[in-house]
Amino acid sequence: MAQNENPYAYTVLQNLKDAGCTDEMAEMFMALQDSGDGEQQRRLLSGHRKHLLEKLHRNQRRIDCLDYLIYQMETKKEE
Incomplete structure (x- = not known):
């Protein structure tokens, strides 16, 4: 059975x-x-999961940097 016929x-x-x-x-x-x-399927999925998690953490650090800049701007504005 072809993959497109297999639900x-x-x-x-x-x-x-x-x-x-x-x-x-x-x-x-x-x-x-x-x-x-x-087992190889699990390794493949785990590797992809690790890659996605690293991207998530990298983007979270970027968001933290932006949050810090926004906070600094708001704090300076209130002075």
């Missing part, structure tokens, strides 16, 4: 896409699914 495969692919996985990563994940290599 489970479609759901998994959509979830991977929604999680920001590349087409290449999704293809690799599905190939690992077909070969039954769940």
Whole structure:
């Protein structure tokens, strides 16, 4: 059965896409699914999760910098 005819495969692919996985990563994940290599699938997902979390933390630091500047501007304005 083709992946587009398999509701489970479609759901998994959509979830991977929604999680920001590349087409290449999704293809690799599905190939690992077909070969039954769940451990490699978990490693692939964990690596992507780590990447997303690093981006989140990097952006949080940027937001903190902006918040600090806004705070400094408001404090100076009140003087």
